[in-house]
Amino acid sequence: MLKWLKENAEKAHANLSAEVSKFKNRSFMEAVVAGCALVAAADGEISSDEKQKMAGFIQRAEELKHFEMSQVIAAFNKTAGDLEFDHAIGKASAFQVIGRIKGKEDQSRLLIRVVCAIGAADGDFDPDERAVVTEICKELGLTPSDFDL
Numbered sequence: 001m002l003k004w005l006k007e008n009a010e011k012a013h014a015n016l017s018a019e020v021s022k023f024k025n026r027s028f029m030e031a032v033v034a035g036c037a038l039v040a041a042a043d044g045e046i047s048s049d050e051k052q053k054m055a056g057f058i059q060r061a062e063e064l065k066h067f068e069m070s071q072v073i074a075a076f077n078k079t080a081g082d083l084e085f086d087h088a089i090g091k092a093s094a095f096q097v098i099g100r101i102k103g104k105e106d107q108s109r110l111l112i113r114v115v116c117a118i119g120a121a122d123g124d125f126d127p128d129e130r131a132v133v134t135e136i137c138k139e140l141g142l143t144p145s146d147f148d149l
Contacts, residue, residue, distance in 0.1 A: 025063045027100040028107045030075055032058070034094040035115040035136055037079035041087075042119070042128040046080060053121040057114050063107075095139055108140040112147050 033054070040050040058064045058072050079097075082090030101107045115136060119129035130149055137144040 025066075027097075028104075028111075029058065029064050029067055029072065031098045031101045031107070032064070032111055032114055033072060033075040034079050034097040035111050036118045037076055037083065038091065038094050038136070039115045039119045039129050039132050041080065041083045042132040043122075043124075043126055047122045049121040049123075050118050051076070053118050054114075057117070061110075095135075098136060098139055102140050108142055111140070112137055112142060116147060116149075 036054040040046040055069060079094050082093050115133050119125040119133060134144045134149050
């Protein structure tokens, strides 16, 4: 009985830790997804390579692995849909989401590295994608040249 109680307490603690992690990192997940969608859409087409690269990062990142992929995909599709419907409004909305992590330097720098990888996922980190990443850097108060932009 004591062993069963201890095992269930450990499981409950692990589940609670995962839920707290989700809550604390939701803004970061949404910012990463918004940044990825912006960069992926910069060349006029969101490729499957770009989507797969983003999904792979979310699944591997310690801060984000607790999120269900359906939540990530829903956030990505919302941003991509907003961009498709009206690019200017969609872009403004995405930057608003990204701006929520401003001042969190570790998260901001990681986001820039991820969106650079997304831009290069299709084999060509083109000038339009680089320009979007530069804008994201400025939104987050980072220096683009720190990322070879």
